[in-house]
Amino acid sequence: MKVTYHGHSVVTVDTGNHQLIFDPFITGNSLTDLKPEEVKADVILLTHGHSDHVGDTVEIAKRNNSLVVAPNELAVYLGWKGLNVHPMHIGGSHQFDFGKVKLTQAFHGSAYTEEDSQKIVYTGMPAGILLTVEGRTIFHAGDTGLFSDMKLIGELNHIDLAFLPIGDNFTMGPEDAKLAAEWLRAKQVVPVHYSTFPVIEQDPHAFADSLPGGVGKVLEVGESIEFK
């Protein structure tokens, strides 16, 4: 299994049999190496409804006939746009053919912004996503502030790899993300959601260096971690 970072909160997982993508924000993402029209995904996993996470979901899902797994209200909304969706909600898990997904809480907002009509459509609660594939558990925290139940998530799950936001302003900054890393007890922690916009500019290496030896890992855009 190959897990690759594509800037902001975009992460792909290639299992050999399945191609998954988390939060495919590509158009407007100043950091990404992806082109929306080239993305192959049979599964799209969404943490919440903000445009820097839903991103190019509609286009990618229609072209690939992808299954979109998302918190219920967001899934319903995208279902009305003609996508093949699987709604879930916080605390719930489901065994799919590609692996197991469980949604965790995230302290943030969730809304789809329709720029043309200046309308905000609220899409329920935001979430984090625990994905277990081939015996490995990946935690994509979504956008969130620090919360102490990360200790519980760390106790209940053996997290091999966690993607944690460090950008500050909208999410945890590096200091809170350092505590999150400790509480989640993840074997490896990769910082995300930074430096895409000026207001979330951060030094990911300073964050990675602040974690105990070997835990922090900065992935450059397009760089992968492979699990054998």
Ligand code: NI
């Ligand atoms: Ni957000």
Ligand code: MN
């Ligand atoms: Mn965001």
